[in-house]
Amino acid sequence: MVRLSYFIIFLFILIACSTNQRDSSEKNNSTKYARGFEITDYNSFKKITVFNPWEQAKKIAFSYYLMNKGQIIPDSLKKEKVIFTPIERVICLSTSHIAFLDAIGETAKIKGISGSQYVNNNEIRNKIQSGEVVDVGYDSGLNYELILQQKPDLVLVYGIGSEVTTYVRKMEDLGLTVFFIAEYLEESPLGKTEWINCIAPLFGKEKEANLFFKSIESKYNLLKEKANSITEKPEVLVGLPYRDAWWIPGGKSYLSNLIADAGGDYIGKDNSLDESYVVSFENLLTMAGNAKVWLNVGSVKSKAEIIATDERFAKFPSFNNARIYNNNNRMNPSGGNDFWESGAVYPDRILHDFINIFHPGILEDSELIYYREIN
Structure with a gap:
């Protein structure tokens, strides 16, 4: 009888401990193209992990635990970054x-932005005014x-280098919740867009994001299939030098993949880097x-x-022989370029432009969206 009593007490303790641990029932929502994040879906919360969210970052990960508003944080998560969703106010x-x-x-949830002059979204531009x-x-x-005055539930940040951690730490010390977004580091054009599935759970919009992404993926792959059926591939040059140093995208980069x-036929395709590297003018x-096509020539018109x-460009073969196009067709009055804004979400539109530039006439719609010819 005593042993039975001890056994029952042991069972109660075991059950109590297990309910206090992280939910062991989990489902990994693997990304299809993106490398920079992963989502683990537990019964009572989601875990989003963002990897290496700035250039040159190595073996760095930030984990966020998403719970519904009103839920009680279990002891096992009290030292973690917990975000209550859905977010109502965001910067x-x-x-x-x-x-x-x-x-x-x-977009109605946006209460603050950085660099108002670069914004192209008309709704947000009107709200800025x-x-x-x-x-x-x-x-x-x-x-x-000013950030604190907006009372944000969340601040979405990105970083070019590790110095971003200084600003993030400052905001967290002030009691702000900060979340890294690093879509710009993705090699795959669809991988960049797939970050919508990382952002959507913060707002309870997973279904909407999934439908949107599948639509973009379908459009992109149909265009890709049509382009890759053509055997003749024009040689493509990218960029403009600065002080005799020509930074061109690596052969595994986002832009290189779009061109392919x-x-x-991108001139730097044989390089194994996923980031830009320097080549001398000579x-x-x-x-x-x-090169038959020259893209992304700075800010020139x-x-x-x-x-x-x-x-020296006067004697440069590509200057005289190639068709030159720049990605500055959608600029706001202050110089903000929509290529860097909506282009992150709509790679199918950039691909559409590239196909029209590389292979004129194979698409019914020949109007360029982000690009314009330089004459």
Whole structure:
């Protein structure tokens, strides 16, 4: 009888302990293209892990635990970053964040942004003018007092380098909840868009995000299939030098993959890097001697402006023989480029432009969206 009593007490203790642990019933929602995040769905909460969210980051991960408002945080999560959802007030420190929220119908939740002059979304631009959305500054110039005044549930951040942790730590010390978004580091165009599935759970919009992503994926792959059926692939040059150093995308980069998917032959495709690297002007003359298309030439709007940056371009074969296009067709009056905003969410539109540039006539719709020809 005594042994039975001890056994019953032991069972009660075991049950109590198990309910206090993290829910062992879990489901990993694997990403299809994105490398920078993963989601684990437990019965009572979700865990989102963001990996290496800035350039050169190695073996760094940030984990966030999403719980419904009103839930009690279990002891096992009390030292973790817990976010109660759905988010009602958010600050976006990148214009691409605006595009993601627009895609799931959540722009009304935006109360602050960084770099108001770069915003292209008309709704947010109007709210900036009316004062409904405020500009909270950038990096070392962040206005922490203004951020606090907006009473955000969440601040979406991104980082170019590790110095971003200084600003994140400052915000967290002030009691703000911060969430890293690193879509810009993805190699895959669809991987970049897939970050919508990382953002959507914060707002309870998983179904909307999933439908949106599947639609973009389908459009992108149909265009890719059509482009890859063409055997002739024009050689493609990218970029413009700065002080004799020409930064070009690595062969495994986002832009390199877009060019390949559009049926182009990128001059840097054999490089194994997923980020940009430097090539001298002289070496590029050799690499790009047969280029038929030249893309992303800085902020220029004419060939005369290219010559103004460096007179040597007058004798550059690609300047005289290639068709030149720039991604500045959708600019706001302040110089903000929608290529970097909505382009993060709509890679199918960029692919559409590239196919029209590389293979004129194979698509019924020949109008360019983000790109314009430079004459």
